Amino acid sequence: MNSAPNQAIIQVQDVHKHFGSVHALRGVTARVDKGEVLVIIGPSGCGKSTLLRSINGLEYIDSGRILVDNNTIDAKHQNINAVRAEVGMVFQQFNLFPHLTVLENLTMAQIQVRKRAKAESIDIAHDLLKKVRIPEKINMYPGQLSGGQQQRVAIARALAMNPKVMLFDEPTSALDPEMINEVLDVMLDLARDGMTMLVVSHEMGFARNAASRVIFMDAGSIVAEGTPQDMFDNPTNDRMKQFLSKILH
Amino acid sequence: MTVNTETPQSAQVKFVDRLAQLPWWFILILLLSVILAYQFASNETYQQLFRRILNGVLVTLSITAVAYSMAIFIGLCAGLGRISKNIFIFNLATLYVQIVRGIPMLVQIFYWAFVIFPLAITFFNWVGGAMTPFLGADNALAKIKPSDINLYWAVVLALAFAYGGYEAETFRAGIESIGKGQMEAARSLGMSYFQAMRYIILPQAIRRVLPPLSNDLISMLKDSSLASVLGVRDITQEARLYASTTFRYIEAYNSLAFIYLILTLSLSLVTRWIETRWKQL
Numbered sequence A: 001m002n003s004a005p006n007q008a009i010i011q012v013q014d015v016h017k018h019f020g021s022v023h024a025l026r027g028v029t030a031r032v033d034k035g036e037v038l039v040i041i042g043p044s045g046c047g048k049s050t051l052l053r054s055i056n057g058l059e060y061i062d063s064g065r066i067l068v069d070n071n072t073i074d075a076k077h078q079n080i081n082a083v084r085a086e087v088g089m090v091f092q093q094f095n096l097f098p099h100l101t102v103l104e105n106l107t108m109a110q111i112q113v114r115k116r117a118k119a120e121s122i123d124i125a126h127d128l129l130k131k132v133r134i135p136e137k138i139n140m141y142p143g144q145l146s147g148g149q150q151q152r153v154a155i156a157r158a159l160a161m162n163p164k165v166m167l168f169d170e171p172t173s174a175l176d177p178e179m180i181n182e183v184l185d186v187m188l189d190l191a192r193d194g195m196t197m198l199v200v201s202h203e204m205g206f207a208r209n210a211a212s213r214v215i216f217m218d219a220g221s222i223v224a225e226g227t228p229q230d231m232f233d234n235p236t237n238d239r240m241k242q243f244l245s246k247i248l249h
Numbered sequence B: 001m002t003v004n005t006e007t008p009q010s011a012q013v014k015f016v017d018r019l020a021q022l023p024w025w026f027i028l029i030l031l032l033s034v035i036l037a038y039q040f041a042s043n044e045t046y047q048q049l050f051r052r053i054l055n056g057v058l059v060t061l062s063i064t065a066v067a068y069s070m071a072i073f074i075g076l077c078a079g080l081g082r083i084s085k086n087i088f089i090f091n092l093a094t095l096y097v098q099i100v101r102g103i104p105m106l107v108q109i110f111y112w113a114f115v116i117f118p119l120a121i122t123f124f125n126w127v128g129g130a131m132t133p134f135l136g137a138d139n140a141l142a143k144i145k146p147s148d149i150n151l152y153w154a155v156v157l158a159l160a161f162a163y164g165g166y167e168a169e170t171f172r173a174g175i176e177s178i179g180k181g182q183m184e185a186a187r188s189l190g191m192s193y194f195q196a197m198r199y200i201i202l203p204q205a206i207r208r209v210l211p212p213l214s215n216d217l218i219s220m221l222k223d224s225s226l227a228s229v230l231g232v233r234d235i236t237q238e239a240r241l242y243a244s245t246t247f248r249y250i251e252a253y254n255s256l257a258f259i260y261l262i263l264t265l266s267l268s269l270v271t272r273w274i275e276t277r278w279k280q281l
Helices: A048-055 A080-086 A102-112 A118-131 A147-159 A177-192 A204-210 A228-233 A238-248 B002-021 B024-042 B044-082 B087-101 B105-130 B151-177 B180-188 B193-230 B235-246 B249-279
Strands: A008-019 A022-033 A037-041 A063-068 A071-073 A087-090 A165-169 A196-200 A213-218 A221-226
Touching: A008 A048, A008 A196, A022 A048, A022 A196, A022 A221, A037 A048, A037 A204, A048 A063, A048 A165, A048 A196, A071 A080, A080 A087, A087 A147, A087 B180, A102 A118, A102 A147, A102 B193, A118 A147, A147 A165, A147 A177, A177 A196, A177 A204, A196 A204, A204 A228, A213 A228, A213 A238, A221 A228, A221 A238, B024 B044, B024 B249, B044 B087, B044 B151, B044 B193, B044 B235, B044 B249, B087 B151, B105 B151, B105 B193, B151 B193, B180 B193, B193 B235, B193 B249, B235 B249
Parallel strands: A037 A196, A037 A213, A087 A165, A165 A196
Antiparallel strands: A008 A022, A008 A063, A063 A071, A213 A221
16 A cells, blocks of 8 residues: 555645634645555544545635645635545544435435436445445445444445545544444455545554554644654654553553 | 232223323314214205305315415525525525514415505506507506406415415424534535435425424414405305305304314324324434
């Protein structure tokens, strides 16, 4: 996964974002190359989710620029649908569509947005459900699935759009402990297949196994950045050390 | 031992419990309808009355059906306007809802019949007058008279716009009750705002607001009786006419009330059936 040519797929340039009087992103600059798996960690409220949500336009940035595969998002928020078509998003709360079956959850956007034929979209849905290891749930409703299964369907739903980048916003934080691994395994598979991924997560095991780089954010800025080994085993930054001591017990 | 002494008691308690759970109100209505059905069959006054009132049933039902369909459409548009981020659309929708909810139904019916319709006629006549060089002096627009317009439509429009205001708030509340994550998930898949509304938000919201929507349908059926103040021959007007010519007030209003009850109760059975079928998720 590190052999991919160094071609930037996401470039974040001096992005600022305010929520009322809170300065959530203070001039964030970052770059993600094709095939990279970037894990973003940091204390609650540090802006890591906001950064992720800005990249597919769920939050409007105040200033700066985000380039996603040569489409620009700026404060004017043009091109946003072109960007979203290339970026898949997985949410903490899954956000599956409860009135649709698993199959319909996977085919809806393929048919409405990608304008695929129904039969083709169903074939794709079948393949993806096999990939996330729950082909047997295809005709169930989200309410009938466990949290881990729902999150895997949500991953498949995002993949069905053939995104170039996948964003994961704390994908395992709402799960019972015994279900976390089934979701992380699917994400590891994706990383091995060469998918470019941005993951906001505190799963250190996943970061060690899959991340090509780890970014530590605090108070709206990127404070430290490096390989998982450097970041976790020899942290140089004081705030990073403090943070690690809290989450690693 | 204790079982022996308690069994008859608990059976008695069970029996009383079961009696208490019976829908006595419904049984009473059934009883009443049997009595009235007997009256209709045996009493000539009631037979006449019943036939007269039945003439109006179609009018009552069609006012309700047409006005309700319009109200749902208006309410959906205004409800979407009420959650719009566009200041102009939001204020327009809010203005409409506030005006319509603050004026009594009866006054709105008068307003449509005696203010909006005459103004519209004057306007069209003026347009027709201005178009004389093109359409000739006696073109259709210039010759609209108040008698050309059926007051049935004043009632339908008044009900449609008044209830549209209530439905707007119902739809708004329903849409707002769907978590923000649903819209975000739909948008993150590349769906437009309207695709997300049409395929993701509204199907869920409408399921949630079905009970208030069916309540309003029944309310509207009852409010359609106000048509009688304009002389539109719905069941209320038929009963009034019969009573005033025969002085059979007791029989007339007995039958009228009973027919409304039958209509509203059967309507609520239908809506409850639809609700349970839709609720499954």
